[in-house]
Amino acid sequence: MGQLSIYKKLLKHFGKQYWWPAESEFEVIVGAMLTQQSTWRNVEKAIVNLKRERLLTPKAIAQASVPELQKCVRPTGFYRQKARRLRDFARYLERKYNGKLELLFSKPVKDTRDELLSLDGIGPETADSILLYAGGKLIFPIDAYTKRVYERLGLAEGHYSELQKFFHYNLPRDLVVYKEMHALIVELAKDYCSKNKPLCGECPLREQCSFERRFINM
């Protein structure tokens, strides 16, 4: 089963997702850092808090106190780390790029990626989400959901870079497809491919799911 037909099935089942939900590129990055090991529901609470306190620009976060940031991001868990990392990132942006994200993205993608990875709190998935959804780069993020879904489907396995190559080789080089595909996989996984829950009878990809066949009579 090809990537494009999977994409079409998911699109038909779930509809367009219009990710990333944010009002600015900087907000995308803040959300990407906050959603680590946390649900989007809780990230939204933190974003609301930050907006209320006018703390959603690089300059504002760079100048904010850590306790103030902690209070805002507390619902997402790991709030001490996340508050510090957000402030460090904002200060880095201010110092190196005068707070202008377009400068960060105006170099070869690999250079931007390496630079993001060198920062505290930004690993492969966060860096690639930032590159795709804030930078508009053709980079496909691999999260735990994507790994689980594709392993259950028997389509791909391996570590981060191997799974990412599979998507880069097999997906149409189209920004909308990349953005939607990642979002659709997350929706699929949340509804039908939870950890340790094989019951996925309504899954739009159930015909292809080897995991289901092991647990359900088909």
Add this chain to the structure above:
DNA sequence: TCCCAGGCAGGGC
């Protein structure tokens, strides 16, 4: 009560 959530960093080996 336990498990999980759109990870990351640092350590031991």
Add this chain to the structure above:
DNA sequence: GCCCTGCATGGG
């Protein structure tokens, strides 16, 4: 390189 642990709140 691989594997483990700490980080922490909120919801099912």
